[in-house]
Amino acid sequence: MYKTYPFTLEKLPYAYDALEGVIDARTMEIHHGKHHQAYVDNLNKALVEKEELQKITLDELLLSEIDVVKNNAGGVWNHDFFWKCMTGPVDGGHIGEKLTGELEKAFGGVEGFMEKFEAAALSRFGSGWAWLVKDKAGRLEVISTSNQDNPLREGKTPILALDVWEHAYYLKYQNKRAEYVKAWWEVANWDFVETNL
Ligand code: MN
DSSP states (O other): OOOOSSOOOOOOSSOTTTTTTTSOHHHHHHIIIIIIHHHHHHHHHHHTTOHHHHTSOHHHHTTOSSHHHHHHHHHHHHHHHHHHTBOSSOOOOOOOHHHHHHHHHHHSSHHHHHHHHHHHHHHOOSSEEEEEEEOTTSOEEEEEEETTOOGGGGTOEEEEEEEOSGGGTHHHHTTOHHHHHHHHGGGBOHHHHHHTO
């Protein structure tokens, strides 16, 4: 993402209650309005006296070796992206032909992809993300990252992201991350995913 300092909170592309049934409005309100906002505020704070970093893009800030910059830039980027990976109302979703073909090539099918992605989401210890990414050779791959680390740090381009921090699901699902991950497919925005290929 090519935006630069000072950062502002991106608007959600739907209402807080748009994902109700899978993700409740209260969770969305706190996740966007408090957690995402805090990453924006803390990134701005971290850059306030770093003039050389105020000119570079969010994509470049992700690669920083300064922890507070890397972590908060990741928090901003990852959430901007995550909101677009979802859509409501809950209708089961539909995966287009092009994406289906790519998933077949890489994972043997949509189901094979989903199994891998769920395993990545569940095996991430503590806080982090599950990702569908494209590597430099253009191959699709499922990975997970810890905290707010972004795949661009490994030279991989995000295609789809799932937030598995407890703040993403705890109110509705408590400790049951597996139930959240399974239910989450219902709000995945497959049109957006396909445009990222
Ligand atoms: Mn989050």
